[in-house]
Amino acid sequence: MNLSRQGHLWLATRHRFARIWQGIFLFSTLFALAALTTLLVTVINQAFGLVAVENKVAPSTLADRPLEQLSAGELEAILRDRLNSNRIRTLERNLGPLTDMPQERLYTLVLENVVRPQVVESFTLYESLTQRTEIITEVANNHPQAVIEWRNWLHPRFITTPMNPQPELAGVRTALLGSLYLILITMLIAFPIGVGAAIYLEEYADHRSRFNRIIQTNIDNLAGVPSIVYGILGLAIFVRALGFLTSGAVFGVTDSNGRTILSAGMTLALLILPVIIINAQEAIRAVPSSLREASYGLGATQWQTIWNHVLPYALPGILTGTILAMSRAIGETAPLILVGASTVIFNDPNGPFSKFTALPIQIYNWTARPQAEFRHAAAAAILVLLAALLTLNTAAILLRNRFSRR
């Protein structure tokens, strides 16, 4: 009697213990959710907010409307009116005649050369919303000349304007184009080679042969090599040893060394190759062997079978894996630093042999600077990068659904 009562109590304790631990497990699972939320909130908090701007010339003295709404002609007139002829000549020599410029470019020129805004103080979204009055008094005390305005660091102009040494005028156009070029080259190299290697390993290779086992082990090992080691490899081989090729010297390009988009693209291709191969192998392995046997039975050769039956069946899996590899390549930073991505580039990349910068490099550079304004610009660039990744992953899911329905 006594013993069974004790047993009953013990059971209750055990159940309470089990419930408490279930709570702890749930809590630690939600930790990941909390971390993700905090990360996004931190970035968004920095990407919008109040700024105190000091203008050398107030925009209201230049025109009766906001400058953005002026036509190209009016903006050009302001430039010609406010700048001396020497400065105009320098501008035209560097950038081409003013009359041919789009409104967008002229607007930036007016800001850079006439208005010359300077962000003297900037605030986060949270501060701007909750401590507005304190901010206004503080700015009025510290910077009597400054105007307080609301600033979305992420705005359409941020995407369309090139890099600028001044954070408030800087945009990610150059970096975004650099990233797109880079991904294009990377995928052009990595996709065919990766799928080819996967086909070889799954369809042709004899798994008892030592050589093929070495290839397989090797690919698994390469997937675990830190990305910065690939960067070192890219620096030694593509930038230095193959510099005559990657700089475009053999094709008559002279103004460049090996630190080009091509070198970086090849480095990233090597980096994501194992990911593509492993995913493609899994997709090919999932193709039922009855499909192959039916094809052989009808007299098809091995390659005909692969091309007409195995690959179409495995394609959704291969593409999904490829897009995942691609999103890894877009966010990769360390190898690009090694291969020599530059951050002081103001012109769009114009081919595989041009110097380049990329979105993650831009984020790295802006984050590493001490000024708070660059922190805001970095946050806006991060939002652009995350949006690009989200688009890619959505595309991967849609693609997978569409193919698997067929």
Add this chain to the structure above:
Amino acid sequence: MEVKMAKVQVLNANTRQSELIRPDLAKRPRPTEQIIQAILLACGAISILTTLGIIYELGKEAWLFFGSPEVDLIEFFTTTQWQPSIGLFGVLPLVNATLMTSFFAMLIALPFGLMTAVFLSEYASPQMRGILKPILEILAGVPTVVYGYFALTFMTPLLKSIFGDAHVNIYNTLSAGLVMGVMILPTVSSMSEDALNAVPRSLREGAYGLGATRFETAMQIVVPAALSGIVAAFILGIARAVGETMIVALAAGAGPNFTFNPFQSAETMTGYIARISGGDVAYDTPDYNSIFAIGLLLFLVTLVLNIISRRLVRRFREVYE
């Protein structure tokens, strides 16, 4: 019409089959097939070339580095000053910083990763898994430079407000390590979950049949049964922490510093490589060669960790499949 054609084809096939008895017609040579196979083999061999390239380049430059008169292999591994420009080559400060950031990372990634895996495989309903798994996947897909930003703009100010502004440097190994733990968590949890899921249902049902609670089943039956897979996940997590660059480059500090204080700045091996190569480093200088020596060290460490991890995974697969 079509039926007729088919019949003709069958007839042809029959006659051809009878001809096939002659051994010299057994198999037609198909050069295109062979060329295609050779091309595909070349694609596969590129991965071998990559490995050989890594080993050759790192080995060659590291050889030059260790072969130069100023560098001594014993000093390299035992002294605590790393100043290549003035001829001090003791790698310990860099290694120490790497170990510290990795340790803090695993402090987050191990418990949270394992508990997340247990929750997902033993407790969560399918609907809940459907929500939680994508969140972990998103966390795994965030670029590391964004984590670096997060460490610098969120974690460091948080540490400063907890431990006091004066004690905590802007750049410190604790902040970088903790954020790195968040980055590695999805790797650890998804690999551990695979290991837990591979444990046969019969083991769990046996435990329930003996009256064990869910928690007792999970911790005393399932986790021990999946232990080698879980250890493999931990080791892979450590390998990722050692090789991670951007978080430490942004948040752990620039400049080698031999310290055990987690609030001080200290440069890791990867951070050093990123900083030195960030500028246009001139070829064949001690700085340039030292990148390769440290890269070789990094490569070997992560390679060994990866190999151990995969061996362990294979072992638990062999037991249960």
